[in-house]
Structure formats: C-alpha cells, structure tokens
Amino acid sequence: MGGAQLPPQRPVGQPPVAGAVAVNFVPSGGGAADTRQPDVPVKQPPLPPDRAMLHRTEQTRTYPCSACGGQLQFDIASQKLRCPNCGNYSEIEAPRTPVMARDLREAMGELRALQSTTSGPEVTGNHEIKCQSCGGTTSFVGSLTATRCPYCATPIQRDDVHNAPARLPVDGVVPFRIDEKNARSLVEKWVSGRWFAPSEFKKYKRMGSFASVYHAYFTYNADTHTYYQGEQGIEYTETYRDSDGDEQTVTRVRWYPVQGEVANQFVDVPVLANEHTDRERIKTLEPWPVEDATTYSPEYVAGHLARTYDRDAEESLPEARSEMEGEIERTVRRDIGGDQQRIHSLNSTWNSLAYKHVLLPIWLLTVIYMDRPFNVYINGLTGEVSGERPWSKIKIAIAVTLAILVVVAIIVLYMKFGHHSTGHGSTTTVHHHSTHRR
Template sequence: MTQPPPLPPQEPQPPQAPPPRAQQAADRARQHVTEQTRTYPCGSCGAPLAFSPERQDLSCRSCGRAYPIELDPSATVVKHDLQTAMASIASGAVGLASVGGDEHEVVCQSCGGRTVFNGSLTATRCPYCATPIQRDDIQDSPERFALDAIVPLRVGEPQAREAIEKWINSRWFAPREFKKYRTLGSFTSVYLSYYSYDADTTTGYHGQRGDTYTVTVGSGDNRRTETRIRWRPASGVVRNTIRDLPELSNTGMDGGRIRELEPWPIQTAVPYSPEFVAGHLSRTYDRDPEDVFAREARPRIDSQIETTIRRDIGGDHQRISSKNTTYGLLQFMYLLLPMWLLTVNYDGKPFQVFVNGLTGEVQGERPWSKVKIAAAVIAALIVICVVAYLIWGRQ
C-alpha cells in the first residue's frame, strides 16, 4: 500500500504581539452601534464600571474588581495652529455642527430606560440604573474638533463633599435653607471643555516714562514740598511667551468663579481616553477656539503684554501711547478639565458652587439671608447703644 508523502515540516510561528493599549481600551468598552453610545460593563459581574479618582482606574462598585487604564506610551498630546483652525471654521469643515441646544434620546442597553442628552452633554448616567453612558456620535464627528487631552479627576466625592460643606458652613449670612444643599441641590462631577493657548508675541511700543521728584515752593508759612513727575519719551520692543493659558469653552457657567479655580496643571494632561470619563458627566465645547480666543484669551494676553511694556519702560509712572503686536506662534489644544459642581435653586434662582477636581479649592456664589443680616444689624445697633450709654453714664 502506497504511503502518502510526508508533510513538510511546519515552520515555527512567531508569537502574536498583544493588541495595542488603545485597542485594549476599545475592546473593554461595549459599543452600541444602534444608539451610537458606549458603556463599560464589568467583566466579572456585568455591573457598570466607573473611573475612580482615588485609584485612577476603572472600578466596579458591585464586586470591587479594578481595571487599570493603560495609555499608549507612544501617544502624545497634540496642539494645533489656530490660524489653520480658523480657516477650517470659515470653510465650514469643523465648528459647532450637530450640537447647539438639541436633544438626543438613547435607550440604555442595560435596563432599557430612555436617557436624554441635552445640548453639549456627551457623558452621563442612566437615571434608572446609573449605568455610565457616553455618546460617540459627537466625539467621533468629523464636523467637530477631536479631543486632544484630558486632566483626569483626582478629588473623590467624599473629599469634594467635605470641601463643599466647609465652604458653606463658613458663609455666616447664607440662608439656613441653602445649607441644606443635600436635599435642595444637585451635586455631581463633570468634565468641562477648555482650550489651552500657547503664544509667542513681539510688541513694539511708544510711550513715556515718568519719574517723581520733589521740590520746595513758597516761603514763610506757605513754604511746602510738592511731588512732581518728570516725563520723557520711551520706546522699545518686548517679547512674551505664553504657555498653557486655559479658557472655558462651555456656556451656562459662571465663568468668573470658574476662573478663580486657576491655575490648572495643563502640563500634566494626557492624551484623551474615554475611560477617564466613565461614570462622570462630560460636555463638549459650545464655542469654537476662534471665538474663545478673541473674547477671552486675547484680552488676557494683551494684559500680560502691557505689564511687560510697563516693566520695560520703568520709572514710577508709565504711559503707553501705541503698541503693535505680532504673533510668531499661536496654537491651541482642546482638552477636558475636571470639577465638582453644586447647583442649588434658592428663591427661584440657581446658585453654582465649583470644586477644583484636582486641588479641592472651592469657588462659588451663595444667597444672602435678609433675616440674618437684619439680626446682625440690630445686634450691632444694640451694642453701640449700650457702649454709648456706658460712656454717657461715666461722664
């Protein structure tokens, strides 16, 4: 019987490389194509995972299992030329498409409940089962700028609540009802959208330098010393280097209070990964980088330039009659910054209090209690009257 020819020797196959870390993160998320959303179920028990600020990982509150977030070491934070971005906005290639004020309803893939995304909200929790849900159609839209980076949340809810309570309790004249924020208000973690600007400027200026001097004038009883200013022309060229200037790109927030949370450690930002947002609210931008630069960043840069000019002029007083600034570098980065937001509706008006999600610093607005203020005024008047009576009695 004829034997079949022997099989050729098999060449050893090289071991397969593990998938990239970015792919591992994508595999961990459950993509819901029909709803254009993603969730993060636990691989052990199926419960939703959420990013833990304290542990810096994805954690399951049900079974306690944790999943590390491993970023691709070759990934870098990218910055963009603002002029190129402005051209893209002018051509309509990117901008604010598909968000402005609309509502988007999705079906939760865990419980079947319906969740509504309003406006620029891109990540939330299902109100029925608390499953973190992220919209993919906004962040992946070719008509919008892609996220470049994120500074992950580091202040957990217990620390944030402690900071809020300490801040509220120190507001002596806040209404008693306002201090019951646990039942009156909404307290949640949120990532807000920011642009971080870099600029190298060269400014030529003309102005005057003023030096003070004193002279003695008059005679006799009218003899006195007067301070005068001696002015002389001044001109020159100054250069400014601005790095990581953060500007909020969301609307509906108290921008002045939020700015008081600065400085932000922009240099610690890492390439954006949606895992950092799991379990927390997140908003995409409401304003484009051109508008934010013109209205917010440019005035702050001009203020820094003016300070540099005055320092260059020197003297006791400075006058700036003209200046001309050119930009050798002007670029931006689109990123998310974390904070905790308390919103309390009191007497028909919303009051917002913000906690820096990295340092725990608190800034916000509070109402004033008319009753407490009136009581304090009456108490002060009583003290004044008693003191006046005692003084009058001694005299």
C-alpha cells in the same frame, strides 16, 4: 460659520529688534515664571481600541464589567476603572502620553473646510437616546456628552461627538484627583463658613445636587514680539511758599520719550469653551495644571458627566488674546521703567499660535433655594472652591439689631459711669480745696 480674526504672524525674514525682553507668562496663578517652551504643533497619535461596548443604533458607549456584567466607571482614588457592584478593577488601556499643541491656523482651516461639506452632530437642544441596559430614555441636554441613565444609573457616553469629523477632537484630559468624599468635605467647609446664609441652604446634603463634570477648555500657546513707543516718567519734588507764606512741597514728573521691543511667550492660557452664566466664578478656580494632561480617552469620563465645547478654538481665542495683551502691556511698562509710564502705541506680531482642546474636572453643587439655583464649584484637581450662596434676611436683621443694641449699651454705660467718674473727681477736688482753706 464665522470666527474670531486670528492675529497676524511676523513676516518671514523680519528680525526682532535687538535688546528684546523675553517674558514667560504664568496664567492666573502667580508664582514662578513658567520656563517651558510652547509645544511643537504635531498631530496626535491614534488611540488603541478601548474596551467600550459601542451601541451603533444609539451611537453611544458603555463599559460593562467583565466579572459581573455591571458598569465600570472611572474611580478617582485608584485612577482605574472600577465596578461599583463587585469592586472589580480594570487598568486604563489608553497610554498616558503628554499632550502636544496643534497649530491654530492649520487646524481651523481644516475644520472650516470640513464644515462646508459635512454637518456635525447636534449639540444644542435635547438629544434623546434609549438606554441599552434598561430601555429607559436618557436625554443629553445641549453640549452634554456623558451622563447616567436616570432609571438604572448606567454611565452613557455619546459616541458621535468627540470623534466627529466636523468638530475639533479632544486632545487631552486631566483626570479628577479629588474624589467625592474629599470634595464634599471641601464644600461642607465652604458652606459652613457662610455665616449669613440661610439655615436651609446649609442643609444642602438633603436638598442639593452634587456632580462631577468634565468641562471643555481650550488652552493657548503663543510667541509674540511687540514694538512700542511711549514715555518714561521720572518724579521729582519742588518746594515753594504759598500766599500765606507757608512752605509747600509738590511732586512733578519729567517725561522722556522711549521706544523698544519686548518678547512674550505664553503657555497654556486657559479659556472655558462652554457657554456658562458663571464664567467669572469658574475663572477663579484657576490655575489649572494643564501640563499634567494626558492623551484623551473616554475611559476617564466613564461614570462622570462631560461637556463638549460650545465655542471652538477660534471663537474662544478673543478671551485668551485679551489676557495675553494685558500681560504684554504689563511687560512693556516694566521695560519702560521709571516712576510712571505712558504707552502711545503697541504693535504686536504673533510668531506662533497653538492650542490644546482639553477636558478639566469640576465638582458642581447646585442648591435650589427660593426657586433659584445657587452653584458652588470645586476644582477637581486643586480643591479651590468658588460659589454663590443666598443671604438670610432674618440673620442679617438679627445681626444689625444686635449691633445697634451693643452701640446703645456702650453709650448708656458711658453716660452713666463716665459722668459719675467726672463728678467724683470734681468732689475730690472741692474737698481738697476745702481742707486747704482750713
């Protein structure tokens, strides 16, 4: 199983160049620089046994309520497990501990060795299981690992994926903070603001699907040193006379050779690890408060949808590395200074490279309009909304027609009252001269 080539590390004993500039990178959110140091790669502590009912034959788990026998689910408002039938609350048993990063090379080496001798669970196609509550058939499509029974709404989780030896374990989760009521309010505001969306699309409450989904992400920490060579450009002006004798001013640039080294530290650069046609749209939901992640427990997923990764930490790395390299280039340009910069060469050494596998929450609205799905995404932590909506040809045509009518009306009014005003002035002037002659 192939993957992306990992960047080389600094050779042991090679010192950094004096005068290096250290820069902390805040991914996709702006604001103040993140001064946290990259996490020390450590092994995650073992989790205590949870209260789930494990169904060995189907390799699934559910969370029965001890009070009424119903099914518990993670309640966003209380951040506890709650039974929707009797209202019974249960505390999350898993400890809330910070998530530490894992060394990427070490983890991927162990994973590849296991994959050469062990086959992992299937996360493509359809995986059908029998619901242990009603006996109906539930399908897990592709990388879906948590869903609800379509017949009795029992929350069901695949128990054969996240703990599989031939797959990377989930390190952490940032539980939903925005509940369904608030999420619907946010999407309602977003949909209402799409003036040229068809009226049918705005009736999404009756025709749309609304779901809470945990998506798989890898976040990356890195410590880099980059040696560069380039030129600094200083602008100056020259004045001369052209062929007509007019004075002209032109801006020119003097170039000076430069070289140096900069240091960058990257913390929690996120990459969506699920195959998705709307990757760019989901990207705009950033930034994610990954620093708030807690050690993963399937209890947080109970009653919500969840997906495991489609691309592992090595396969997802190129996207993060591209983002990091863009920030390194911006750091180099700032270090070169001047009015303009030319970069001739960049030689980066990656002193450390670590990752976290975390689940991040997204509310998803899907509306089928004219046989085509339109998706709207809501960051389940910050409330950021991003989505696509159809355009109403009728509304656009009406708007264009009204705009044309307004323009025509302005022209007609100008021609009528503008010429009348000019004629009145002319008449007044003639009358004045006539009086003067008398």
